[in-house]
Amino acid sequence: xxxxxxxxxxxxxxxxxxxxxxxxxxxxxxxxxxxxxxxxxxxxxxxxxxxxxxxxxxxxxxxxxxxxxxxxxxxxxxxxxxxxxxxxxxxxxxxxxxxxxxxxxxxxxxxxxxxxxxxxxxxxxxxxxxxxxxxxxxxxx
Numbered sequence: 001x002x003x004x005x006x007x008x009x010x011x012x013x014x015x016x017x018x019x020x021x022x023x024x025x026x027x028x029x030x031x032x033x034x035x036x037x038x039x040x041x042x043x044x045x046x047x048x049x050x051x052x053x054x055x056x057x058x059x060x061x062x063x064x065x066x067x068x069x070x071x072x073x074x075x076x077x078x079x080x081x082x083x084x085x086x087x088x089x090x091x092x093x094x095x096x097x098x099x100x101x102x103x104x105x106x107x108x109x110x111x112x113x114x115x116x117x118x119x120x121x122x123x124x125x126x127x128x129x130x131x132x133x134x135x136x137x138x139x140x141x
């Protein structure tokens with residue numbers, strides 16, 4: 001009789017994120033709070049980079065609603081803007097502490113929704129040598 005392989009759950013294939021997530025590194029906190037005047041720093045998502053996040057043709061970083069840690073990171077006006085299908089230009093401070101303007105949008109795909117960072121995402125990937133399997137923490141302030 002043929003030997004059957006045990007079924008593996010898809011959950012077993014997903015990387016496990018540390019719980020609780022690490023705090024924002026002090027050098028970022030200092031730059032954001034003291035030099036940029038940022039406040040209300042909250043973790044939006046802690047995510048392992050997938051191929052689709054570094055695919056140069058796709059040119060976007062996806063932020064699935066189901067993985068968002070703090071849904072209240074947008075104020076009421078911002079949430080309304082995105083619901084109206086109007087992308088927003090936001091400031092992104094990348095891992096190398098280089099700031100860049102990036103497009104933040106909401107995509108509705110069938111019954112699921114996600115936020116996405118687009119337009120200047122590919123240079124962020126290239127400049128920070130991001131690769132599949134890297135852990136990314138996205139913070140809002």
